[in-house]
Amino acid sequence: MVWCMRDGTHLCSLLPSQHVLEEALEVYFACAHLQPLWLLDRDLLLRHDTCQELLLMVMAIGSLYDPSRFAQYTLPAPQACSDAARDIIMSKVASGGLAIPVLQALCLLAFFNLLSSQIALANFQTTLAKTLLQSSGLDVELSQPPPQRRLAWSIFMLDSICGQHVKLPSFTDDFLNTARYAVVQGRPDGALGRLPRFPEESYIYEGNETSLRIWGHTVRISCLWREARLYILRCAEGDVSAPWKPDSSYTLILSHITDFESTYPTPYRYDTSSLVAADEVAGHPQFWWPWIRIQFMYHTIYCMLNHPFLYPATASKTPLGPNGFWKTASQLALLHSTWIARLVVWAKNKGLPLNEPFYAQSSVLAATLHAYWTRANDPKIKAAAEKHLDICRTFVEEMSHRWPICAETNELLKNFLRLTMDPELQTQITVEHSAAIENSMWKILDCVVAQPERPGDGLFQKSYGGGRHTDLRGQPGPFNVEDPDVTSQASDIYAAGACNASRPDWFPPTATEPGHGRMRQRGRDIPPTVEGEQLPQTNAPQPSQAEQSMDIAENPPLLFDWAGGVSGTTGFYDPNVRFPWQDSLSWALDFGNL
Secondary structure, X not given: OOOEOOOOXXXXXXXXXXXXXXXXHHHHHHHOOOOOOOOOOOOOOOOOOOOHHHHHXXXXXXXXXXXXXXXXXXXXXXXXXXXXXXXXXXXXXXXXXXXXXXXXXXXXHHHHHHHOOOHHHHHHHHHHHHHHHHHHOOOOOOOOOHHHHHHHHHHHHHHHHHOOOOEEEEOOOOHHHHOEEEEOOOOOOOOOOOOOOOOOOEEEEOOEEEEOOHHHHHHHHHHHHHHHHHHHHHHHHOOOOOOOOOOOHHHHHHHHHHHHHHHOXXXXXXXXXXXXXXXXXXXXXXXXXXXHHHHHHHHHHHHHHOOHHXXXXXXXXXXXXXXXXXXXXXXXXXXXXXXXXXXHHHHHHHOOOOOOHHHHHHHHHHHHHHHHHOOOOOHHHHHHHHHHHHHHHHHHHHHOOOOHHHHHHHHHHHHHHHHHHOHHHHOOOEHXXXXXXXXXXHHHHHHHOOOOXXXXXXXXXXXXXXXXXXXXXXXXXXXXXXXXXXXXXXXXXXXXXXXXXXXXXXXXXXXXXOOOOOEOXXXXXXXXXXXXXXXXXXXXXXXXXXXXXXXXXXXXXXXOOOOOOOOOOOOOOOOOOOOHHHOOOOHHHOOOOO
16 A cells, blocks of 8 residues: 555655664664653664554654754655654554554654644543553553563553543532542552563673663653642642642652652662763663653652642631641752752763653753742752752753753743743732743643643644633633733733633631632632732741741741742751761762652
8 A cells, every 4th residue: 555645745755765764763762762662672673564654753753853963864844754654543543454563653653742742632642542552452461572561561651641631420419510520540449450561671781681670660650640740630620638638639649659669679779879980871871761760750749749839828718727738848849859950960970861851841840949949048048949940941941952842841931930030020029920920830830741731732623612622720711822810911921821720729718618629710819909019028027936836827838929939938958958967978878869
């Protein structure tokens, strides 16, 4: 069969020569192999019977990452190769012509769209790949050969990164009037069958072949990342219980990550592995890429769960709650955002290239926390935060030249830092300004958890559905970009798209009033204002030690106020201070690492 694109272009005109394909394959194994997917075999990919859609996806990813390497050739654009591969894949799905290489190509197609910041397409194609995998029976243990096991686990990993969450109808007592979705979360109690065995990596170390199985731990922590993504989405909808409750999603995820931490093999821990020489790291990137992804993901999960943005103590009408939770959450956010900056420096010093977009997204999240701590009253914390913010900003800027999604992430960070740190914008703290900062932070979280701003982009006709959708915060809104819902007209720097949700209010206004744990719609609790009216400043005098220990009802913690700065943030863990019991330990044994 001769494949043609939708515009009539013959596929043979898109495939380059064998020499160019070999170059594309070399780039792919440098920028995408085991970062994080493990799909292809270098020795078998360029055989004469390799499916064309797989070659097209290798060409698309290779030329997207390093276009200068292929500038001397007359080649189609990466998107053209991706479109051609998609046409072939969907034709084979429709005609019942699926095979393992087709599923591999579909997995790479979803990954390509994720790299290209086409999140809605990546969501759909990942879910389609997972469905086809289940239909094929390759998702259960049947003594499959290694290529099929690698495919199955790669799809599972991709699904945890950008797959759509499973939603089931939830029938409450008054379900006819209040029907809602329930999302599958946590570990199931029962089992439906055994998963395929993890593939084993083989490395030649000091002349001997060694099986390390580090990639399996990457898949395992990616499942926890799925739970963290879901937690952020539920926070955006205001449909989560208070995080300090024993049955909350927050507590469940922390329990799972503590279990991961306690069972993580000692030889792979940072204390042991970080002291390896740079030439050893550069000579075995197939091991160190999965290893450092585990480290980044471990610290990023903690940063997401404990981000001060999600826990505004002043948001509730009834400022009651455990002061210990806010203090512990802020300490964890500071600690693990510091480790993300350290990992960026470690990889650079060891000569390990970080090519996966997740590292940029992780660094952007850490940068928002470092920007927060640059306003701390403690000079040591402030100086360390400024240093780590510069590390993260520089790294994200470098990554922005590699993948389109990193360029978008970099622009989000620049806009966020301009809103929060530009001295000119800080002189007039208005309702508009605060709303813009809040919306900017939501957009960053959307990007990190791979939530499309407009679901269905690239899938449906423009006329489909009357042009309306429901965004992730449960608010119906048009596809057109609108200004935040504030009383006065915002300027262009305040445009925030569909991200117009308030942070969750963890306390009900009264003990008997319904709506506990639900989101407060923006504007509902904001007093009427006129254009240019300023919000109250929070630069109150530093409270004494006795005042800090007062009951939370009389002295609520002000741990997150981008407009007014951090207030009362002394006494937190300073990652640059060594405790007496650390004097005899190596620098690598610092607190808080995996």
